Amino acid sequence: MALDRKDLSILAELTTNARASHTELANKVGLSSTALARRQKTLEDDGYIQGYRAALDLAQFGLTTTVLVRIALESQSDEALKAFEAEVVKCPSVVRCFLMSGTDDYILIVLARDIRDFERIHRTELSRLPRVARVQSSFALREVINRAVPTVVFGEGKR
Amino acid sequence: MALDRKDLSILAELTTNARASHTELANKVGLSSTALARRQKTLEDDGYIQGYRAALDLAQFGLTTTVLVRIALESQSDEALKAFEAEVVKCPSVVRCFLMSGTDDYILIVLARDIRDFERIHRTELSRLPRVARVQSSFALREVINRAVPTVVFGEGKR
DNA sequence: TCTCCTTGGGCACACCGACGCGCATCCTCG
DNA sequence: CGAGGATGCGCGTCGGTGTGCCCAAGGAGA
Numbered sequence: 001m002a003l004d005r006k007d008l009s010i011l012a013e014l015t016t017n018a019r020a021s022h023t024e025l026a027n028k029v030g031l032s033s034t035a036l037a038r039r040q041k042t043l044e045d046d047g048y049i050q051g052y053r054a055a056l057d058l059a060q061f062g063l064t065t066t067v068l069v070r071i072a073l074e075s076q077s078d079e080a081l082k083a084f085e086a087e088v089v090k091c092p093s094v095v096r097c098f099l100m101s102g103t104d105d106y107i108l109i110v111l112a113r114d115i116r117d118f119e120r121i122h123r124t125e126l127s128r129l130p131r132v133a134r135v136q137s138s139f140a141l142r143e144v145i146n147r148a149v150p151t152v153v154f155g156e157g158k159r
Numbered sequence: 160m161a162l163d164r165k166d167l168s169i170l171a172e173l174t175t176n177a178r179a180s181h182t183e184l185a186n187k188v189g190l191s192s193t194a195l196a197r198r199q200k201t202l203e204d205d206g207y208i209q210g211y212r213a214a215l216d217l218a219q220f221g222l223t224t225t226v227l228v229r230i231a232l233e234s235q236s237d238e239a240l241k242a243f244e245a246e247v248v249k250c251p252s253v254v255r256c257f258l259m260s261g262t263d264d265y266i267l268i269v270l271a272r273d274i275r276d277f278e279r280i281h282r283t284e285l286s287r288l289p290r291v292a293r294v295q296s297s298f299a300l301r302e303v304i305n306r307a308v309p310t311v312v313f314g315e316g317k318r
Numbered sequence: 319t320c321t322c323c324t325t326g327g328g329c330a331c332a333c334c335g336a337c338g339c340g341c342a343t344c345c346t347c348g
Numbered sequence: 349c350g351a352g353g354a355t356g357c358g359c360g361t362c363g364g365t366g367t368g369c370c371c372a373a374g375g376a377g378a
Contacts, residue, residue, distance in 0.1 A: 014213035018177050021364060032328045037365075039326095050216045053307065054173035055209040061312050066257065068266060085303050092311035097304035098225065102297045107227060111309050138261045144244050145256035148212065148307075150270050152251035153220050180336060191356045196337075321378085328371080337362080344355075 003048070006031060010039060011048065012154045018052040062113045066140040069108040073131045076105065080131040091125040104136075115139070162207070162315075165190060169198060170207065171313045177211040221272045225299040228267040232290045235264065239290040250284040263295075274298070 003011075009029045013020060022033040022040070029036060043049050058064075073080050081099070084106070088097050096109040110126075112118035118137070126135060162170075168188045172179060179187075185195040202208050217223075232239050240258070243265070247256050255268040269285075271277035277296070285294060 011213065011215060015215065016210070016212065018211035018213045023364080033364090034329080034366085035327050046219070047216050048219050050214040051175070052177040053175065053212060053214050054170065054177045055212050056170060056174065056308050056312070057206050057209045058308070058312070060205070060207050063309065063312070068257070068259070089304055092314060093309050094304055095306045095309050096302070098227070098299040099301040099303060100227070100297050101300055104297070106303070107297075107299075108304075111311075138259050138263070138266075140257040140266075141260055142258040143255070144258060144265070145248055145253055145267075147254045149215050149217070150222065150252050150254050152270075153215070153217070153222070155251060182336075192336085193338080193357085194355050197354085319378105322376085324375085325373085326371105327373100329369090331367085332365105333367100334365085335362105336364085337360105339359085339361100340357105342355105342357085344353105346351100346353085348349105348351085 007039060007043060007048075008154050010036065010043065014040075014049065014052075015149055058111060063111040065112040065114050065118060066143065067110040067112060067118055068138045068140065069110055069126065070104040070134075070136040070138075071106040071108065071126075071129070071132055072103065072134040073105045074133040075131060081105075083130045084132070087129050091121075091129075093121045093125055166198060166202060166207075167313050167315070169195065169202065173199075173208065173211075174308055217270060222270040224271040224273050224277060225302065226269045226271060226277050227297045227299065228269055228285065229263040229293075229295040229297075230265040230267065230285075230288070230291055231262065231293040232264045233292040234290060240264075242289045243291070246288050250280075250288075252280045252284055 006029055010025060013025055013028055020028075022037045025040070026033045026036040031039070040049075071084075073084060085097075085099075088094060088106070088108070091108075091110075093110050093112060094108050095111055098107045099105065100107050108126075110118065110121060112121055118139075122135075122137070126132075165188050169184060172184055172187055181192040181196045181199070184199070185192045188195060190198070199208075230243075232243060244256075244258075247253060247265070247267070250267075250269075252269050252271060253267050254270055257266045258264065259266050267285075269277065269280060271280055277298075281294075281296070285291075
């Protein structure tokens with residue numbers, strides 16, 4: 001199934017404002033409300049739209065510090081990976097965790113209030129992870145780009 | 160201003176389902192619809208809720224490969240940073256870009272269709288970035304955690 | 319070339335639900 | 349005991365949503 005420019009326009013708009021009504025969206029896209037409703041439903045049914053989520057301002061919660069953590073395990077055995085992953089999903093300050101190729105086994109993205117708070121997280125969350133051989137942390141000084149969706153998605157319009 | 164458990168419960172629910180109606184939310188949180196409406200409006204006005212966004216299934220667009228790219232610049236001068244950042248924001252496949260402490264100057268997260276596609280992105284987007292001294296890419300074999308909001312936010316309830 | 323058929327769009331309408339208001343009540347704190 | 353803040357209930361209005369129907373455009377086949 002292929003998406004045309006209007007579909008992409010709908011997705012782009014919903015990515016910005018998920019609560020827009022059919023008529024509101026229809027005006028922006030250049031369709032009638034019924035035509036838009038059909039397309040939106042199709043996009044949902046076909047799985048292009050997973051759901052609608054509120055975007056929280058994490059800075060408002062004091063979470064202004066992003067830390068990238070590289071973790072190497074003692075062993076790359078399946079059992080070690082499973083044990084590590086079972087615990088890392090419980091870490092409440094971790095927002096992303098990738099199993100990586102190359103020398104570093106895992107890369108985590110951790111959100112903290114500040115550097116002191118990260119020290120606490122390191123002590124109470126990260127240091128308790130099993131099978132860890134080495135932990136290396138780098139602080140993000142600034143976030144230059146933070147997109148949920150790559151802009152390339154909205155630029156491939158057919159027709 | 161402090162949030163109590165009901166506020167956090169509202170935020171948690173809206174993070175999952177941003178289109179829930181007042182009555183729907185009220186039932187889950189244990190409030191009446193009016194009390195909930197007031198609290199939700201307060202959360203919006205106070206900036207805890209930035210907005211409501213549709214979550215797209217990137218796999219549906221073929222973007223199944225995540226790549227972490229480490230980039231070191233030739234120079235850390237303010238001019239070099241500005242020049243680099245002015246260009247990197249134009250890269251349509253980059254979803255995140257951090258200015259880092261330590262040896263690596265920037266870390267990007269790039270979404271690609273597959274490894275072949277990343278080669279194209281490397282050639283057409285990354286290699287054109289100015290002032291770059293070294294580029295090092297690591298592929299994510301698997302995504303263990305992908306949260307928009309750390310669970311720690313929902314667990315600090317007062318009262 | 320004509321015709322049939324399919325696909326997508328627009329218009330109008332009716333129903334249903336959401337939303338916001340006012341007021342009474344309750345709880346807490348001073 | 350009084351006052352302020354938050355809650356819950358009921359109501360009316362408004363808007364969104366979904367349906368049915370018709371129309372236009374494009375493609376296929378005879």
